[in-house]
């Protein structure tokens with residue numbers, strides 16, 4: 670049915686303390702969380718308008734992953750797309766992002782999954798360890814979207830999920846124009 674609300678489940682993953690919760694909360698609740706409480710796992714819901722359709726998004730904010738705890742197969746069941754976050758202030762967090770993507774591909778058995786690679790904490794430019802090109806080039810190699818963001822800026826978080834929904838819809842309907850813009854309710 671044309672007007673039926675679609676559901677899309679999105680996992681936000683990445684190294685510890687890169688800002689997964691802060692980005693998610695800024696997007697869903699429109700405020701910046703300054704304090705740091707490591708996440709176990711939280712889920713958020715938000716209705717997104719995409720090309721005139723309402724999409725019920727469930728956003729799963731995962732516990733930070735390191736070399737020893739990189740997601741589990743449950744994070745790939747029924748998941749439509751992945752927001753993979755690193756911090757532009759941490760080269761190690763980008764190395765971990767590479768491992769996390771490999772793990773996701775191993776679990777799903779796919780060559781590619783809908784993904785947005787996000788370089789967070791752009792406001793901390795004095796502490797930058799990674800250039801924009803490093804993130805952009807990696808995403809080009811992977812064939813996914815890439816964006817730099819700050820969890821302090823609501824607009825950059827809406828752009829992340831805009832790209833995420835576009836990636837998901839493109840994978841489901843490869844013949845679409847892929848240019849749709851999202852509006853967040």
Ligand SMILES: Nc1nc2c(ncn2[C@@H]2O[C@H](COP(=O)(O)OP(=O)(O)OP(=O)(O)O)[C@@H](O)[C@H]2O)c(=O)[nH]1
Pocket residue numbers: 683684685686687688689690691692702703704705706707708709731732733734789790791792793818819820821
């Ligand atoms: N300056 C700045 N600080 C940020 C940004 N995003 C997150 N932080 C801070 O970084 C710390 C960690 O942020 P979280 O959102 O808790 O990180 P996380 O990735 O969810 O952490 P885990 O749950 O441990 O994996 C907090 O003190 C945040 O306030 C950002 O864009 N800019």
